[in-house]
Amino acid sequence: MVDVSGRSSVIISVFSTTPGIGKTVVAINLAAGLAHEGYSVCLVDLDLQFGDVLNYLQLVSPQTIAGAQRAMLNDPENFHVRNFLIDYGHQGLHFSIMPAPVYVFDAYQMDVQAVEKMISQLNYFEFVILDLNSMFSALNLAMMDMSTVVNYLGVIDFLPALKNFKIGYDTLLRFEYEESKIRIVENRADSQKLIDGRDVERLLGEKFYHRLPNDFKSVRNSINKGQPLMFAAPESKLTRSFEELVAKYTNKNISPIQTETSGGFFDRLRRWTSNLFGK
Amino acid sequence: MAYQVILIESNTEVLNEILTPLKRSPDFTVAATYTSAHSAIGQAGMFQPNLFFMDVEDDEELDLLPAFADIFPGAYILGMMSVWDANRAYRSLRGGATGCILKPFTAQDVLKSLQLFTARGAHRAGRIVSFFSAKGRAGRTTLAAILALLIAKKTGEKVALVDADLQFGDLPIFFDATPKRSIIDASQDIKLLTPLTFEPYFYPITSQVSLLSSPDKPEYAELVTPSSLVDVVRMTENLFRFVLVDLPAGFNPLAINICRLSNLVYVTTMINTGFEVRHVKKVMEMFASQATPEREIRTVFTRVNPFTEEERHKIELELGYPVDDMIPNEYKMISIANSGRLSHGLPEDTLLMRSISKMADHIIAGGK
Numbered sequence: 001m002v003d004v005s006g007r008s009s010v011i012i013s014v015f016s017t018t019p020g021i022g023k024t025v026v027a028i029n030l031a032a033g034l035a036h037e038g039y040s041v042c043l044v045d046l047d048l049q050f051g052d053v054l055n056y057l058q059l060v061s062p063q064t065i066a067g068a069q070r071a072m073l074n075d076p077e078n079f080h081v082r083n084f085l086i087d088y089g090h091q092g093l094h095f096s097i098m099p100a101p102v103y104v105f106d107a108y109q110m111d112v113q114a115v116e117k118m119i120s121q122l123n124y125f126e127f128v129i130l131d132l133n134s135m136f137s138a139l140n141l142a143m144m145d146m147s148t149v150v151n152y153l154g155v156i157d158f159l160p161a162l163k164n165f166k167i168g169y170d171t172l173l174r175f176e177y178e179e180s181k182i183r184i185v186e187n188r189a190d191s192q193k194l195i196d197g198r199d200v201e202r203l204l205g206e207k208f209y210h211r212l213p214n215d216f217k218s219v220r221n222s223i224n225k226g227q228p229l230m231f232a233a234p235e236s237k238l239t240r241s242f243e244e245l246v247a248k249y250t251n252k253n254i255s256p257i258q259t260e261t262s263g264g265f266f267d268r269l270r271r272w273t274s275n276l277f278g279k
Numbered sequence: 280m281a282y283q284v285i286l287i288e289s290n291t292e293v294l295n296e297i298l299t300p301l302k303r304s305p306d307f308t309v310a311a312t313y314t315s316a317h318s319a320i321g322q323a324g325m326f327q328p329n330l331f332f333m334d335v336e337d338d339e340e341l342d343l344l345p346a347f348a349d350i351f352p353g354a355y356i357l358g359m360m361s362v363w364d365a366n367r368a369y370r371s372l373r374g375g376a377t378g379c380i381l382k383p384f385t386a387q388d389v390l391k392s393l394q395l396f397t398a399r400g401a402h403r404a405g406r407i408v409s410f411f412s413a414k415g416r417a418g419r420t421t422l423a424a425i426l427a428l429l430i431a432k433k434t435g436e437k438v439a440l441v442d443a444d445l446q447f448g449d450l451p452i453f454f455d456a457t458p459k460r461s462i463i464d465a466s467q468d469i470k471l472l473t474p475l476t477f478e479p480y481f482y483p484i485t486s487q488v489s490l491l492s493s494p495d496k497p498e499y500a501e502l503v504t505p506s507s508l509v510d511v512v513r514m515t516e517n518l519f520r521f522v523l524v525d526l527p528a529g530f531n532p533l534a535i536n537i538c539r540l541s542n543l544v545y546v547t548t549m550i551n552t553g554f555e556v557r558h559v560k561k562v563m564e565m566f567a568s569q570a571t572p573e574r575e576i577r578t579v580f581t582r583v584n585p586f587t588e589e590e591r592h593k594i595e596l597e598l599g600y601p602v603d604d605m606i607p608n609e610y611k612m613i614s615i616a617n618s619g620r621l622s623h624g625l626p627e628d629t630l631l632m633r634s635i636s637k638m639a640d641h642i643i644a645g646g647k
Contacts, residue, residue, distance in 0.1 A: 017447055017497075019415030019528055020551065049529045050413045050561070055554040104530055104565050134415060135527070136446055136497045160420075160449035167447070171497050223552050 009123050012249065013130040013147040015140065017168030021155040022187045024052045025219055026212070027131035029239075030151070031095045032088075032228035033246035039126040041095040042085065044119065046143060047133040048107035051100025058226025059097070061086045066101035069114045081121040090231055096125070112142050119146060127249075136171060144172075149249070150182045156195045157188065162203075169204050183209035185245070190214050210245045213237050281305060282330040286312045287319045288359070289337055296383055297332065297359070304386030316343040320350065330393075331356040335367050335379065348375025348402065355393060356402075359384075363473055365513040373404040378517055381473045392475055395518060400436025405516030408523050408642055409443075409541040413558040415528035417547040418581030418606065420444070422635065423525045424453045428625050429639040430521050431487035439481065439519035441491045441512060443537060444527045445500035448493025451482075453621050458482035458492035463499045465491060466507040474517040481518075491515065505532040512537060521642065530565060538566070541574060543645060545604075545638075549581045556597045563600045575645065579604040579638065586630070604641075606634045 014027040024047070031043040044065070045053035054061060068084035085096040098118075101107045122128045130147065132140045144150050152172065154165035172182050184206055189197060191214035201207050218233035225232045229239040284307050288294040294312060301307040310326035313319035316339050323331075328351065335341045335358035347356055358371035358379040368379045378396035380388065408426075410419040423440060431438045442448035442462060451458060465472075465480045481489035491511070494500070515522045524541070526534040538544050544566065548559050559578060566576045578600060583590055586607040594602050609631040626632060 020549075021416070047414075050558040052552070052554055055557065056552070104561050108530065133529070134447070135529075136500070160452050163449070163452055164447045167495070167497060174498070220552070223554075 009125045009128045010149075010249070011119070011128045011130065011147040012149050012151055013132055013140075013143050014151045014153060015132045015144065016134050016153040017136075017164040018155065018161045019134040021153060021161070022212075022219070023047075023134075023153055024056055024131050025222070026151065026153055026185070026187065027129050028053065028056055029228050029230075029242045030246065030249070031127075031129045032093065032230055033242050034127045034129075034250065035093050035095040036230060037246060037250055039250070040124075041127045041129065042098060042122050042125040043088075043095060043129045043131065044098040044122070045100035045131050046115070046139065047131060048100050048110050048139075049104050049133075051131070053097060053131060054099050056223050056226065057088055057097075057228075059086065059088065059099075061097075061099045064099045064101045064106070065115070065118065066103075066106035066110065068098070068118055069110060072114060072118065081118045082124075090227060093230075098122075110139070112139050115139060116142055116146065119143070136168075141175065144177065147181070150177065152182050152184050153187050154184065154200075155187045155191070156197065156200050157191055159195075162195055162200065165200070166203055169206070179206060182206075185209055186211045188212070188214035188216075191216075210241070210248060212241050212245070281308045282355075283326060283328045284309045284330045284332065285319060285323045285326065285328040286332045287314070287316050287340055288312070288332070288334045289314050289340075290334075293334075293382065300384070300386050301389075306386060306390060316340040316347075320346060323347075324350070329354045332359055333357070333376075334359050335371050335376070336360055336364070341367060341370055341374070344371060344374040344376055355397075357389070357392065357396075363514075365510060368517055369404060369513065372402070372517065375402050377402050378474060380475070388475060395474060395478055398437055399518055400434060400520035403520070405519060406521050406543070406642065406645065407512060407516060407537075407541045408521065408543045408545065409526055409534075409537050410524065410545050410547050411526050411534060411538060411562070412528050412547045413555070413562050416551075417528075417549045417555075419545075419547045420449045420453060420525050422545070422547060422579065422581065422606070422638075423523045424450060424621055425625065425632070425635050426639050426642065427488045427521075427523050428485070428621070429636055430523075430643060431485065432625075433639055434520070434643055436487070436520040437518065438488045438521040438523065439491060439515045440484070440488065441515060441522060441524045442493035443508060443512075443524050443533060445493055445503060445533070446497035446527065448525065450490055450525060451492050454484050454490060456482050456484065456490055456492065458490060461492045461494040461499075462508070462511060463494045463502050465511050466503045469507055469510045469514060472514060474514060477514050478518055489519070503533070505536040508533055509536050509540060512540060530562075538574075539569070539571060543575045543577065543642065546576060546578045547581065548578070550583065550594070556594060560598055560600070563598070577603040577641075579606065581606040582608040584608050604634065604638050607631055 014023045016023050031041045035041045045051035063084045072079040130143050156162050186208050189211035215236050215238035218236040222229045222232035333340045355377040358376045359382050361382050371379050380392050410423045412419045427438045427440045442450040460480045483489050546562050548555050583605040591602045607630050
C-alpha cells in the first residue's frame with residue numbers, strides 16, 4: 001500500500017463501465033476547467049493500451065507513463081515524475097499531462113504499485129485527473145481507492161449500457177466505496193428519450209451528481225481542433241455544463257445532494273431489473 | 280435399427296468392461312472387437328458397421344482415425360478416453376470423428392452423445408471465431424449475435440455464442456435471455472466435465488444457437504483463469520461446429536489466449552472520432568508479431584459512413600492493412616438490442632444484413 005497521507009491534491013478519477021461514452025472528453029474538460037479556475041492540474045491517461053488524451057489534444061510526446069515506470073524502477077533515487085509530464089497550453093491556460101504508453105507491449109508491462117507510486121508523487125498538483133478505462137481491473141480499483149472522488153460516467157441510450165451502468169454502480173458500492181465518493185454523472189443526458197433519466201436515478205437509488213447535455217457537434221469540433229471545449233465551442237451548453245461541474249468539484253456551488261429513500265417503487269424496480277437481467 | 284458396432288481397444292480388460300453395457304442394450308449389436316486399429320481397418324468392412332469406438336488415447340488408433348473416416352464415410356466414430364484430453368479430442372474431430380466420450384460409459388451415454396454430436400453438424404473440427412476490439416463499443420456483440428443466427432440458418436449446424444466479456448457481457452440482453460449458469464460455472468467445473476455433462480451449461484436461444492452466458496456480477500470475472508477459459512472454448516467445439524466468442528475489449532491474458540486458439544479473429548472497430556484507426560493499427564501490429572500461421576485476422580469496421588469504396592480506401596491508407604469487411608450504419612439495430620428482439624429472429628433484409636451475411640459466408644467457407 002502506498003502511503004498517501006502526505007498528499008494534498010484532490011484526485012478525481014473518471015470511470016465508466018461502458019467504453020466509448022466520453023470519459024476522455026470529460027477528463028480533458030475537467031482538467032481544462034480546473035486549470036482555468038487557476039488550479040494546478042495534472043491529467044493522467046490511464047487507458048494504457050489505447051489512450052486518447054494526446055490524440056484529442058493533438059499532442060505528441062516522447063514521455064509516457066511507461067518511460068516513467070522504467071526510469072523509476074531503474075533509478076528510484078533520482079526519479080521524479082515531473083520529468084515525464086508534458087504540458088498542454090493554449091491562450092494562457094496550462095495543465096500537465098502524463099501520457100499513456102505508445103506501445104501495447106509497454107502498456108502490458110505497467111505495474112499497479114509503480115503507478116500508485118507515480119500518482120502519489122503528483123501530490124504537488126492541486127488536482128489530479130485520472131482518465132481510466134472501462135473495466136474493473138486491479139489498476140482501476142487501485143486508482144479509485146486513491147481517488148478523492150470517482151466521477152462515474154454513464155450514457156443511457158442503450159439498454160446494455162444501462163445494465164452495465166447499474167451493475168458497475170452496485171459493484172462500486174459492494175467494494176465499499178462510500179456513496180458520497182462516487183459521483184454519478186450522466187453524459188449526453190438529452191440525446192434520446194427512450195430511457196428516462198429519472199427512471200435511471202430510481203434504478204440506481206441515487207441522484208445524478210451532474211448531467212452533461214449532448215452536443216455531438218461541439219465535441220467533434222473540439223477533437224478536430226485538438227482543443228478543450230472552452231476554446232473550440234465556448235458558446236456550447238455543454239461547455240457551460242462543464243463549468244458547472246468544475247464549480248461543484250471546487251465547492252464553489254455547493255448544493256446538498258439528496259439521496260432518494262428507496263421506497264416501494266424502488267423495490268419494484270429492483271425486482272423488474274432482476275427479472276430483466278437475471279439474478 | 281440397432282447400431283452395428285466395431286470396438287477397437289488395446290486393453291482387453293477395458294474392452295470387456297465397455298462391451299458389457301453395449302451387449303445388454305437392444306440399441307447396439309457388437310459386430311466385432313479388435314485390439315489394434317491396423318487389424319480393424321482391413322477387416323471391419325465385412326460387417327457393414329455404422330458405429331466405431333476407438334481408443335484415441337492410443338496414438339496408433341488416433342493416427343488411423345482419419346483413414347477410418349475415409350473408408351466408412353457413413354459411420355459414426357466415437358473416440359474413447361479415460362480422462363478428457365482437449366488435444367486428443369480436437370485431433371479426433373479434425374480426423375473425422377463424430378465426437379469423444381469418456382470411459383466407462385452406459386448405453387444411454389452413447390445414445391445421448393450421438394444425439395448431441397450429430398446435431399452439432401459435419402464431422403469436422405469446429406471453427407472458433409473470436410471478436411476482438413481495442414476499446415469496446417465497437418459493435419462486437421451485435422455482430423457476433425447476428426452472425427450466430429445467420430450461420431445456423433445457412434448451414435443447419437450448431438452454433439455457440441460464448442460471452443467471454445466477463446465483466447460486462449451484453450449477449451444475454453441481446454436475446455432477452457436469463458441463463459441459470461454462466462461461463463464462470465463452466466470454467467470452474469471444466470476439469471470435471473465432458474461434452475455430455477457440459478451441454479446443460481448452454482442456454483438455448485434457438486434450436487441451433489446456444490449461449491454460454493457472462494456472469495451477472497463483474498467481480499465474478501476474478502474466478503476465471505485464462506487457461507480454464509481456453510478449456511471451456513475447446514470443449515465447446517465438441518458440441519458446436521461454430522464457436523463465436525465475444526471477447527472483452529483490449530489485450531488481456533484472456534483475450535490473447537482465446538485469440539491464440541481461434542481460427543479467425545475479427546478485429547472489430549466502430550469509427551467515431553477517427554482515432555480508432557490508430558488503435559486498430561496497433562492491434563494489427565500486435566497480432567502480426569505473434570506467429571500463428573493458421574490463424575486468420577480480419578478487420579471489420581462497423582457503422583461505416585459513407586458506406587463507399589472511397590471510404591474503405593481512406594481507412595486502408597491510414598491503417599496500412601486491408602479493411603476486410605464493412606458494415607453500414609443502421610439505427611434500428613439499437614432498438615433491436617434494446618428490445619431483446621434478436622431472440623425472435625433476424626431483422627429483415629437490409630444492407631446491414633447483407634454485409635453481415637457476407638461475413639457469415641466467409642466464416643462458413645473457411646470451415647470446410
